[in-house]
Amino acid sequence: MSSIQLKNIVKKYGDGFPAVNDVSLDIADGEFMILVGPSGCGKSTLLRMVVGLEDITSGDLEINGKRVNDLAPRDRNLAMVFQNYALYPHLTVFENIAFPLRLSKGTHSEDEIQRKVREASKMLELDDHLDRKPGNLSGGQRQRVAMGRAIVREADAFLFDEPLSNLDAKLRGQMRTEIARMQRRLGITTIYVTHDQTEAMTLGDRVAVLKKGVLQQCASPRELYEQPVNLFVAGFIGSPPMNFVPARVEGDQLRLPFVSVPMTPQLAADVKGKDVVIVGIRPEYIKDAEVNPVSGGATFRALVDQTEWLGNEQYAYIPFEQDSSVQGHLDNLEKELDGEGARSQIVVNLDARSQIFEGDEVEFAFDPAHMHVFDPESGHNYTRNEEKAGRIAEASEKQRKAALKRAQERDAKGAISRGNDVA
Structure with a gap:
């Protein structure tokens, strides 16, 4: 080794x-x-x-x-x-x-x-x-x-x-x-x-x-x-990929295409002077409010354009109008990710129990704490939590060493067993 x-x-x-x-x-x-x-x-x-x-x-x-x-x-x-x-x-x-x-x-x-x-x-x-x-x-x-x-x-x-x-x-x-x-x-x-x-x-x-x-x-x-460091990593990692939507900065609020959400004081200070940022939300964090209510979360109603039912899960696709000020940035991101153009739709990973069909107007909910907020020009993630990232890294390294130790112990036991068989 x-x-x-x-x-x-x-x-x-x-x-x-x-x-x-x-x-x-x-x-x-x-x-x-x-x-x-x-x-x-x-x-x-x-x-x-x-x-x-x-x-x-x-x-x-x-x-x-x-x-x-x-x-x-x-x-x-x-x-x-x-x-x-x-x-x-x-x-x-x-x-x-x-x-x-x-x-x-x-x-x-x-x-x-x-x-x-x-x-x-x-x-x-x-x-x-x-x-x-x-x-x-x-x-x-x-x-x-x-x-x-x-x-x-x-x-x-x-x-x-x-x-x-x-x-x-x-x-x-x-x-x-x-x-x-x-x-x-x-x-x-x-x-x-x-x-x-x-x-x-x-x-x-x-x-x-x-x-x-x-x-x-x-x-x-x-x-x-x-905890991705930037827009590129956030877009590359995850399947379905993270949803990216434009958000107007209005005081201590972010106005998304469907709903306005409050910002923490730190985030408000970080994006001060920006007109538009890009908000990223993983598909699994957006819920059918009727089946999975989100306590204290942001809610919005939207028309479902298409659904896909896969047995153990279901996807809903919700179109939205892209903000022209970030369209170019998202188009470039899609090209970098080997895509074909910016997605002007939100993908929602629904519970398989959700009875949602194409053409339904549905109430959705998500916790704003799960949002990522990115700078459109640099791609910097304003909401990355270094403390949480450090804890994840520490736990991952601990798990790696434990897994190696278990594998080596199993191999040693197997070698002893084979030796006894030979004897």
């Missing part, structure tokens, strides 16, 4: 464009770090610089405190799992997994190779496929083989480059669980690149959100969701 430090990493190509711009990350020993962001944000380039497949223009990359900028990929002792699996079609599953061991000729005996491969295949449930060729395997099985090849290397860290993007939705869910279980069991430092925020939120101890090569925020999934 190892710690990895990225210090002011920059990658510029021949035309001077910074694909990665001044990124600093401190990845702890045994941590699962996710790099996420829209297409072209620099996440894969950053991963390739860590493994040594891309040169670093400036900045320092350290593994266990040792600067490795000039080391060849083979000398960094990192195991990479690629999007296309990179398996050898003419070799069996066993030989694909054993390949890195055979590559270092004379280092491993045949008995050792057999043991390492079979330990990995058992962990990944590949025992029945060791004599098959990759072409006869499913996508999920091929991905397991690629992971097995990384495991037997006993590398200092695993690097994953969008490993599940070629799988269907059901297989992605299964493989997410397997990757998480494997990482906890091995306790190995892992950097994982994805554009899928579901993978980011379910797998990562921490998630680094990138935008145009610049690190926006690095935090636990919960902190990103509840």
Whole structure:
């Protein structure tokens, strides 16, 4: 296992464009770090610089405190799992997994190779496929083989480059669980690149959100969701995404398209001098007032344009008229998020019991304490609570260490049990 430090990493190509711009990350020993962001944000380039497949223009990359900028990929002792699996079609599953061991000729005996491969295949449930060729395997099985090849290397860290993007939705869910279980069991430092925020939120101890090569925020999934630092992070994290609506500043009130809400004295002071701000509300915080009344909350009546019932939940879509003064900012945000244009509608995540249909006029309610208020120009989140964010970070790190400890204790018990069986 190892710690990895990225210090002011920059990658510029021949035309001077910074694909990665001044990124600093401190990845702890045994941590699962996710790099996420829209297409072209620099996440894969950053991963390739860590493994040594891309040169670093400036900045320092350290593994266990040792600067490795000039080391060849083979000398960094990192195991990479690629999007296309990179398996050898003419070799069996066993030989694909054993390949890195055979590559270092004379280092491993045949008995050792057999043991390492079979330990990995058992962990990944590949025992029945060791004599098959990759072409006869499913996508999920091929991905397991690629992971097995990384495991037997006993590398200092695993690097994953969008490993599940070629799988269907059901297989992605299964493989997410397997990757998480494997990482906890091995306790190995892992950097994982994805554009899928579901993978980011379910797998990562921490998630680094990138935008145009610049690190926006690095935090636990919960902190990103509840305490985003800016408009971009708030819009990227969450499914359905956060609702953004314009709000006119009128004294100590914010006038939204449907209702006016009071501001705290601190927020009123922060937005003083602003005519318009952008308010963000998560879909689950807006309730059908008849089914889920919100004590002391803001209420409004609105016409429902469309509904979607999914069995365990229901979505309602409420159109509103966009304020021209923030339309451009929201349009730019949507482009940055790989969207097609600003959404002039509110999405409400309703209780499945709500009997709401298209064309109904309904009373909704939400607690203004759950709002986020952003500066339209800079995207700064006025309502981020640093104290709460700190508590979330502390709790997340505690949970990470506890999970690693539990996994190691289970592995130790399993090793004792296997030893007794042999005896």
